[in-house]
Amino acid sequence: MQCDYFDAGLCRSCTLMGQPYAQQLAAKEARVRSLLEPFAVGASWLPPVASSESGFRAKAKMVVGGTVEHPTLGILDGQGRGVDLRHCGIIDPRILAAFPALIAAITRMGLEPYDVPARQGELKHLIVTVAASGDLMMRFVVRSEASVASIRSHLTWLTDAVPQLVVVTANIHPEHKAVLEGEVEHVLTTESMLRMRVGNVDLLVRPQSFVQTNTAIAGALYRQAAQWLDELGAQSVWDLYCGVGGFALHTARSGRSVVGVELSADAVASAELARDALFAEPSERQSIRFIAADATAFALGSTADAVPDVVIVNPPRRGLGTPLAEWLQTSGPRHVIYSSCNPESLARDLAAMPGYTVTRARVLDMFPQSTHLEAITLLERV
Template identity: 60%
Template sequence: MQCGYYDAGRCRSCTLIEQPYDAQLAGKCARVGALLDTHEDLVWAEPVASVEEGFRNKAKLVVGGTVAAPTVGILDAERRGVDLRGCGLHEDAIAEVLPALAEFVTTASLTPYDVPARRGELKHLLVTASPTGELMVRFVLRSQEPLARIRKHLPTLLERLPQVVVVSANLQPEHKAVLEGEQEIALTERESLRMPVGGVDLLLRPQSFFQTSTSVADALYRQVRAWVEEVRPRTLWDLYCGVGGFALACAAPGRAVVGVESSEEAVRSARAAAERDGAQARFVAADATTWAREQGDVPELVVVNPPRRGIGPDLAEWLEGSGVGTVVYSSCHPESLARDLAAMPSLRPVRGRVFDMFPQTGHLETAVLLRRDQ
């Protein structure tokens, strides 16, 4: 992949961009393999590769500059805006709307937040693309002060960009390196973006997590479902379930599926999708570890998809002693995966696969199938 921003030194986020893609993927597989090489029964499937560019279904863009000349991209070392609206990582659907969104900043007089001066209103633009071609746009604001102007000019923007079907404002009043705040204000009638992936039709509300690459997520969901169908469990828990992707992909007649997620917005998304499709899955807004420890019954299979920190010692200890026969672990951080697997010696890794969700960087997704020693 060739990138003018990288060549000019304006952005260095793609740390592996100078390596050929095949070498990037081989290096990631070698890294995971070395971390898990003590598990002698672990058999690796061929990794799932990605396209090298145009794969990101979400853009998390810092807004800088001025009202008259806003930048949409990142901040430099002096915390000033660097415009990256032509970044080659984004899906075409996102790249096509960024110029109009930058113009909207000027039209609606949305003052970009000046980090060194700690003044201004608009902090970030968050754009998510669905395989349907529809988009979600979120304005991250310091306060509600710009809302009236956004509402005034939004109909014109939506007429110009009919593919934008969900718009909201997120309030992040604090001056700290946190992308968004707790309060979300809907600005359109629709509040969910349809995300068909892995054979299921998910719903994505603002503040809900979804994987970065839709095509690679599709392969990940299908792989996890295939492993689950080999076991054909009657009971399944999906811990850290997000918007319910694995739970809904693995739901089947006669199978009791429960998804657990701390984000109430994500749980609302999952419940709505399950109700719409009549899926036999229920969803609980709770801490995964606390919830699991409080249950009297133990399922036949558990899927875990934690954040980078991993499931941690408490949940690993519970799984180790629970008697759960099969675990599917989807990890976005190989080091925490290796640490968690070491804490569950009775659950033996037997299958593994690397999913390259993040080309041009060292990040990756790994799925591992674990079976309990009898």
């Protein structure tokens, strides 16, 4: 893939830009194989799952710079000035198509872009997510409640200009700190969730819910886990760090008990709604439960007879951590499916779980043009 921004030195976020894609994918798989070699003796490695090289990002997190009259969407340079990336080639084209109207909306609303060095201004970020259907969720990240009225007053104009907009919100982020968003979210549209078809199910995504940015690869990831569970004949499953229910809903089958555990009550509420929409029969719904709790505390607080046939774990980049890895080592089930966005922390967790060996593994290229990836492994107790 060729990128004018990268060639001009304006953006280096995609560190592998310009490298042949086949070379990128091979290097990612080699890296994961090398890290997992001590724990995967005799493992079956499935072919890596390739992504589209461009237009794969279903979520764009754009820093707003420039001025009210001439705003930029992109990143900040070393001096904290806006670098415009409104034609970024890795973003879904349906998001790019909405950018001209969103830029015009900033001017109409009088939202002054936040000046990081001067610590003044109002609008920090625009966060746009697209569903497979083409529906969009648009979030304005602003510093104060004062901006909400202006956004609301121009909402009809905005939705007329971008008919695909289903959800529009204002997120309040008053602090001067390097985080994307604040805690307070005002939903300004009738709809508060974006329905996203991922793999075989519709996920319901609220503004602050985590969702994988590469929808096609996320679907492949969830299908892989479901296939392994079917082959194992698992009748009971825990999905720890379940988010909005991607793994749990894909693994739900007649007669199978599934429990999803996620710290975010907001994500759990979304997962429950998606479950209810997916299964018409009350008996089917009852076999799939979602619990708002810390994954480690949930596992450590369980009784021996409650341990399921398989535990799915999909932790953040830092990995499972010592307490959960030790619980799996001493009390976990015969099989674990571990999905990881960080092969280094995956290897560290496997070292703390010598009672398991990797029997199957696969690399999925969630983030082309960068070194980031997703790896899914099937672990079996030795």
